[in-house]
Amino acid sequence: MSKGIHSAASAMQVHARRVEIIADNLANLSTTAFKRRTTSVGAFEHKLDPHKDHALRTTARQDFDQGVIVTNGEPYNLALDGKGFFAVEGKDGELYTRNGNFRLDEAGEIRTAENLLVAWESKSGSIDPAGAAVSIGRDGSVKQGSEPLGRLRVVDFDEPQRLHMVEGGYFRAPEELVPGPALAEVKQSALESSNSNAVREVIELVEAQRAFELASSVLSQHDQSYRRLTRQI
Incomplete structure (x- = not known):
């Protein structure tokens, strides 16, 4: 040729x-x-x-x-302002996403739109679906009424370009890429746009x-x- x-x-x-x-x-x-x-x-x-x-x-x-953050009235819709990812529990290990379109299931667990569990950094209690309003702080800390329940797991990576996109738009980290703490702030009742x-x-x-x-x-x-x-x- x-x-x-x-x-x-x-x-x-x-x-x-x-x-x-x-x-x-x-x-x-x-x-x-x-x-x-x-x-x-x-x-x-x-x-x-x-x-x-x-x-x-x-x-x-x-x-x-980062995309534009748009506020709404959904308490389990979360956005990250700054660099970082929400950790979620995938079938084969931890996955990462910036899509905070979450919901509360009947058992009081926070889940993604694809029904994956949202991971917690620490957890001392469960959400009562019929209980008081839930507030989520800038650091991912969760309270129901005045009772602290723990903190959602929000992480970041030194080399996010090494993350692999998998089904559902989630990211998986190679074994040698270790997540660290994120500087991003969690915004409740908000979603990040594309x-x-x-x-x-x-x-x-x-x-x-x-x-x-x-x-x-x-x-x-x-x-x-x-x-x-x-x-x-």
């Missing part, structure tokens, strides 16, 4: 991936605490064959910038689509030239 064809095909793959990621950002404009992904395009060498040309590849990164921005995403989508179309046109031109050349041989 000629270098031109290979480069154009590589560029098409890269920009198709960009379109896919940006489309996902757009689809999650209204998803609570959604974290958009950004892409960067760069060249890399074929290490096994130094005579080959450089190809393009795209690298996706999670953008953990950090995707429609205008920005549409602009980037158009750019990626145009780049894909240009690469496709270049590939077609190289292919036609290659076919003409082979017919002349």
